[in-house]
Amino acid sequence: MTENTKPETVLHNSVGFDDISDSELLDIDLDLCTASLTRSDSHVTCCSTALSEDSKVSEMEGDSEDKFRKKRKQDKQSPLKRFNLRYLCVTDLCSQSWCEQQMVYGLEMPYLQQLEKAPEVELGASIHLAKELEVHDIVSVSVKTREDAWAVKLLNLLSMITVLQQGGRVRELPVFGVIEGIFLVGVIDELHYSPKGELELCELKTRSQPSVPGVAQKRSHHLQVSVYKLLFDSMVKGQLKQGSLPQYLCLKTETALGSQVLEHARKLGLNVSSFGDLLELAFLNLRFSDIPAIDSLKIEYCYQANNSPLGEDIVHFDEQQVTRELHFYSMYWIGEREAQGVDIEDAWKCRYCDFADVCEWRMRRAGNTIWKQRTKRAK
Numbered sequence: 250m251t252e253n254t255k256p257e258t259v260l261h262n263s264v265g266f267d268d269i270s271d272s273e274l275l276d277i278d279l280d281l282c283t284a285s286l287t288r289s290d291s292h293v294t295c296c297s298t299a300l301s302e303d304s305k306v307s308e309m310e311g312d313s314e315d316k317f318r319k320k321r322k323q324d325k326q327s328p329l330k331r332f333n334l335r336y337l338c339v340t341d342l343c344s345q346s347w348c349e350q351q352m353v354y355g356l357e358m359p360y361l362q363q364l365e366k367a368p369e370v371e372l373g374a375s376i377h378l379a380k381e382l383e384v385h386d387i388v389s390v391s392v393k394t395r396e397d398a399w400a401v402k403l404l405n406l407l408s409m410i411t412v413l414q415q416g417g418r419v420r421e422l423p424v425f426g427v428i429e430g431i432f433l434v435g436v437i438d439e440l441h442y443s444p445k446g447e448l449e450l451c452e453l454k455t456r457s458q459p460s461v462p463g464v465a466q467k468r469s470h471h472l473q474v475s476v477y478k479l480l481f482d483s484m485v486k487g488q489l490k491q492g493s494l495p496q497y498l499c500l501k502t503e504t505a506l507g508s509q510v511l512e513h514a515r516k517l518g519l520n521v522s523s524f525g526d527l528l529e530l531a532f533l534n535l536r537f538s539d540i541p542a543i544d545s546l547k548i549e550y551c552y553q554a555n556n557s558p559l560g561e562d563i564v565h566f567d568e569q570q571v572t573r574e575l576h577f578y579s580m581y582w583i584g585e586r587e588a589q590g591v592d593i594e595d596a597w598k599c600r601y602c603d604f605a606d607v608c609e610w611r612m613r614r615a616g617n618t619i620w621k622q623r624t625k626r627a628k
């Protein structure tokens with residue numbers, strides 16, 4: 250299969266289950282830097298909303314003893330349970346690496362975050378879409394259940410496995426897996442084979458400024474692609490267990506697939522009727538594919554205004570370092586430690602943070618003169 254053909258069709262959910270487009274989230278410029286969890290799994294969104302509504306009611310009416318009791322009980326739960334999250338997106342971890350406290354405030358007080366979708370993010374997304382359309386067409390599919398939504402990801406994965414096996418290039422490849430006991434989900438921007446035949450991951454970051462990002466943002470980007478490699482490698486090496494999806498995501502394998510999902514499965518030549526059938530097929534294909542692990546990780550930066558390249562980073566994959574980092578982040582999610590704000594060397598991030606006025610971490614350090622200087626907000 251040559252790269253000039255458009256060999257596959259990628260299915261996009263059309264009714265609100267599109268939850269994993271990681272491409273642009275971390276590529277916002279400094280003045281827009283506010284961590285946010287990407288969620289549109291309807292269940293999770295509902296729960297987050299309920300949480301913020303609770304807080305508003307408390308402010309308006311005063312907390313009753315019942316509410317205090319409820320809050321105390323909630324606080325004892327792990328953040329994963331408290332925020333009702335079945336899984337995390339890879340970009341959630343990247344937000345966490347920027348400032349964990351900011352990420353938590355984003356969940357607890359989303360109404361304090363900038364509501365407008367930044368034009369830069371939209372422009373970046375359109376550049377990604379154009380790139381995606383170079384390699385495949387996109388078709389909208391109506392999904393009725395969460396199982397349907399995951400079936401769409403599996404169908405995309407199956408068609409991309411075929412392309413990779415034939416030496417082709419794929420974009421927006423879904424990856425998922427369990428790391429440190431937490432289910433993680435992401436989307437790899439691009440995978441292709443280098444002239445040497447090595448499998449290369451390429452992440453495109455568009456910038457509204459004609460410059461590459463600073464060290465702190467690059468650190469997040471490096472974490473992002475390193476976690477993608479961990480997830481992808483575990484999938485193609487057969488280390489990810491088929492039962493993980495039903496177990497972590499509470500998906501029912503016996504659920505019948507919706508008519509549009511079935512139609513597209515048939516177009517791919519797949520004879521399936523339930524989510525479990527498709528899951529089994531996807532895992533069989535992964536297990537018996539001869540797709541190698543990812544050999545190299547690259548991040549490309551380009552200027553949004555004219556699409557000109559700004560530079561590229563070849564990321565050194567340090568498994569021990571990434572694993573240590575992920576272990577540290579997971580400790581927060583499973584309730585083994587409290588959320589932390591930034592260290593003093595990163596105190597400048599507070600100047601651009603939507604939660605600076607309410608941040609207890611920042612206030613607790615307000616007596617420190619160096620901290621005060623570094624977090625002083627521009628008038």
Ligand code: SF4
Nearest residue numbers: 348351590599602608
């Ligand atoms: Fe993090 Fe600083 Fe924002 Fe607090 S004010 S959430 S420490 S960036």
